[in-house]
Amino acid sequence: MDNTLTYMDQGSFLGLRALGRAPIMQFTWIYRDGVDIAGLRRFHRNLGHGLLGRRIERSPLPFGRHRWISSSGPADIAVAAAERPRDEVTAWADERITVPIDPEYGPAWHLGVQPLTGGGDAVTLVVSHSVADALGLTLSIADAAAGIQRDLGYPPPGSVSRGKALLRDIRCAARDLPAVGRAVVATVRVAREQSEDLATSAKSAAPVKRPGSLDPVIPPTVTAYVDLEEWDSRVESLGGTSNSLFAGFAARLGQLLGRVDADGQAMLSYPVSDRSEGDTRANALNTVTAIVDPATASVDLTGIRGELKRVLTELGTAPDANLAPLPLTPYVPKFLVRRLERMVLKVGSPIGCSNLGELPAAAGRPDGNDADYVSFRLVEPGITAGELAKLGGLLYLASGRNHGQVFVSVTAWTVGGSNTRAALSEAVRRTLAEFELPATVE
Template structure:
């Protein structure tokens, strides 16, 4: 099995390195009872031997394809020394996300536990998107919970001598030329289609603010956490003639309407990820994005048009 990064995974990694950003995926669990610490440690150990047990090794060629290698030391479970009120859980989750996992140098993920002052606890698992997308993370979590280790063992970081790595990566680059060319042509066509199909944007309701000046600083975007019963969500979607995905798209479109993120005719462009992961897939991001345009009439209490649009 090849340990060469997929082109999309390499593009994401290089984009992050160029911009100094990190795309994250975070899972959280909230318990109203004490947590089995030993069980959580076993879960952490299995994560370290599962699908997340790898990191990225750069090619010695500046234009070469990078490779997956074994991660070396596994990250341990972090247990907060001081319990905090349940109301501070969101702030703690932000703190965990700010630790910034590293797909190249490691660790690429981090599991932590926060005891609550009322006796419950919260758990956070943060990974870099360079290691996995959402579906891959769900599979990794399921494997870790069931005690399943990954059968794939990636090579050590220093398993290739420099001259061998140069020869292999140069040969890989030649083989990739056709695929890269096709990707560039497809991207150019898509960009032209987007420019032709995009309508004029509706004027904002407020005057544009002046750009920020001064030193860089961290910004936390406003967010809200909502707990929804999964069965109630699905029941409501069916009652409106749609699916759970259609209901989510409808909510996103309605929010876009409320804040004025629409084009001149009142329609909303909604981007939806589509899973492409197959059994045995080793890609970090086996997903494609589909853009759906929803007209004003579709963003109502009837999901049938939205359901048809996203099929």
């Protein structure tokens, strides 16, 4: 097994080190009748294998390729001593997201349980995006719940001496030189083609200084659970697909929160997985951008459905040119990573959309029993209000289907807005009402 990180995975890690923050994924399960702790402990042990059974060991060469090493994760589950009301599950999840994880020093993930007043438990798994993406994490959860342990053959920490590692990585860097040369040419081409956008991004990346702008924040999250039959009925009546209904909902909510361009169009940014069987990449994905009209989304999804089909078809025939510069990743200094962050996120007000689709049944039963509610979100603990203002705010939605339900989790931050969970909940409820989708909203 080659334990060398791909350029994209190394880029994810270097971004964390340069910015001091990075995306973190969180799965949360709620059990009305309580979780089986013995079953959950088996799940916890099994998680320490496969994609989550590893962390990153840096190359001793300043511009070398980093490597994966084995790591079984935290020693135990964090079980809260005191009960909390059900309506505090999201607040508890926010607290768990700030418990430190690190893909280099470990642990790269942790699992927690919160007993609920009157019975029941909430369970949450927090994972660094540098060791797995959303689909990789979902499959790892399903494996662990089903009792499957995958040995990827990674060496233990420090198994190669510094001298041997240095010689190995010098040879690797020499082999990579032709790819680096091609990446330089590709970078120049991309810069020329996107010169106008890059100039606009550079201007918008100017520091934002206002009271409280340096304080870390957790953007509010609201999760809605819709009965699967209700969801699919609306899909059929609106002439769409499950994915286009999710996109339409995201676009309409974005319009309500002011994340549209001068023509009233919404920019949806979709990660698209290209993960294959046995794929060990942490981040096996690409990104497509769909420009859609939210005005008629709640009455007709055919236009949005067609646009999604078009951009996905284009991706299949012509991979994203922005991936071509990736071989330069080991050579990019931290200060440049910080300058490039705004440019990578594109100009305008993108709306992040992550649709996990039909989750494996096992992903909904970490202790071996079906949870009553399952949800997923992606957040960046440590980000400040000033950085969010510099990035033009945030709107990110995630969705998946499991156990007869569709969940839609929404995380948002509006520059100059109230940015409370109550305000976001009201916006989500209004959008659900427009689509005639009855839901349980956390």
